Amino acid sequence: MSMEYHISSNIDLIIHLYSSSSPPPSPNGCTSDYESSKPCDVIKYYVTAWSLEQTSPIFSRIISPSPRFKQPSKISYLGKEDCKLITLEDDEPLALSIVLNLLHFNSKSLPSIEGISWNTFYDIAVIWDKYDISNIIVPPWLRHFRKNMNSVGYEDWLFIGKTFQEEEGYVDLTARLIIEAGQNLSGREAIEAGPGGVGFTRHGKYIDASGWPDPVRDHITSENSDLMERLRSILTSWNLSFKGKRPLNLCTCHSSVPRYNRHSSLSDRIVELLSNESMVVSQRAHLPTTSNGGTRFASRLRDIGGAGNWQWNGSIVTLRRRMAILRDCMGDIDMRQVKHMLENADIYDLCPLEESALRVLYDFDQTIETIKGIGIDGKIVDVPLHRLIEDVKKEPWNSKGGGKKWDGLAMLGIRISGIFAVLYVLVFAIALGKGWGVKLVANGVAT
Incomplete structure (x- = not known):
């Protein structure tokens, strides 16, 4: 039996995901009356098309393409005759299920803040970027991982931060990597x-x-x-x-x-x-x-x-x-x-x-x-x-x-010496200007 994720109760779109990676460990085990002829490695997602089309222009073009392009297949599912079927490739299965739950505002189906790994969060960002999903929706784990952005092993925040338009700390991270980047690879x-x-x-x-x-x-x-x-x-x-x-x-x-x-x-x-x-x-x-x-x-x-x-x-x-x-x-x-x-x-x-x-x-x-x-x-x-x-x-x-104390005193002494030198020159110039020197000589004061 293929792996299935029931994302929405109002199903009008079925997604078939083909991937070489292993299926996610804990999908919702639900059966259906829809018999698929697809290979056993297909992973199915049951969703509402509107939720995807309103948040992603890429999904919108896939689900409702221009009339001159090939239209998605329509199948019968649980009595509904007009369910659309689309196929996706090479997305990480668990990350895709989390993204779809986010787009359907299924908060109870999302992992806890501590219950999601850094690698999975990165895969979510890859899907977010691939399908150009609107940043009106903010993944709740963003703030949790932001605090680790400067730590070794979290350098891919450069991609995540740009994907989710997280400016805080981004410039400092790039500057930090400039001075911390080295090369000591062994053969x-x-x-x-x-x-x-x-x-x-x-x-x-x-x-x-x-x-x-x-x-x-x-x-x-x-x-x-x-x-x-x-x-x-x-x-x-x-x-x-x-x-x-x-x-x-x-x-x-x-x-x-x-x-x-x-x-x-x-x-x-x-x-x-x-x-x-x-x-x-x-x-x-x-x-x-x-x-x-x-x-x-x-x-x-x-x-x-x-x-x-x-x-x-x-x-x-x-x-x-x-x-x-x-x-x-x-x-x-x-x-x-x-x-x-x-x-x-x-x-x-x-x-x-x-x-x-x-x-x-x-x-x-x-x-x-x-x-x-x-x-x-x-x-x-x-x-x-x-x-x-x-x-x-x-x-x-x-x-x-x-x-050092003595360095400070030396600088102070240099400044004081300079001030006295300037004062001496000014006094001498004033004395000459007023003719004090001539008067002193005439009075016999000078020798």
Whole structure:
């Protein structure tokens, strides 16, 4: 006996679904006097045509096509002579039954909020998109899954959010994926992904991006590649500036033992950051080719090592985390102070090594200070990094004030000195203008 779903009591339309997947586990077991000659793998849905036609233009054209097209068959069912029969293909059976119950407002026949899986909800969105169903009807599980949208494994919210026009958090999710997308596929994982695979790794898990909207996937790919190229350029140029020598050779603080020792530690951290051990050798030979329509993150490899042609295959977030070893050496100064120190390197008596480290940190953080996300409408929106990485707001390095006490005092001293210099010039100019200097000499005050 074929599997059946009785969706409506006012039946004037029967749907036959042909699918290679298994039938849903718990259909409504109802028999009928309608004997089908269809194969046993057919799944039947008994519905009201009006409910489908009012909510979906695609269903409307299938059920009531233009007269010049072939009309649906009419059959007799439970004494009704004019029941229409349509066939559908390749829809997920359980998801289709849930969608049909939604369109008939059968709330009692719907799964509970916790009783539906993420995969089933995704299948519902696929059917929603396929038949262009009106978003006047809102699936009750939307809010439940929205709270998980930023978690690993829920990246297909990019498709679901666009399908149901859910704008909340969408831009931030795209920006988050730009900085969290990495590529550390082993040869086995790359082969399993398949030659048509479109995806990347995120926190060690392979994420399939083939179902995302094309403009969204292309934007994430492009922005990720552009940012990584700019960061690669910063680190590569810095690495080349050492000319194959130890970074400590740039230090000019030999006369100050404490500073030299501090910069020696800084030099070791730089070597650790740029060392071959921190990079991953290219695995291009293991990666499948891709088409232009779905650029694969897995094929995006970056040179950072220069001479050794080493590759950085991790995410921007991971690379930023590695940069923390430099931040620790520079203290808890904030970026505003760093900018001031770089603009006044002579006043702060920065040695070339210290200045180069501050410059790299500043350029690195400025590059990723804002990430360009994309909305469901295709609009590009700047997203501050602190909205994507919670720790950024707590780091002294990124705070708007504070910093080391002595750095603050140094800046205050520079400002006070500047004010006194300006006042001195003004007083001297006024004195000359009023001829005070001439009068003092005439009275014998000047010597």
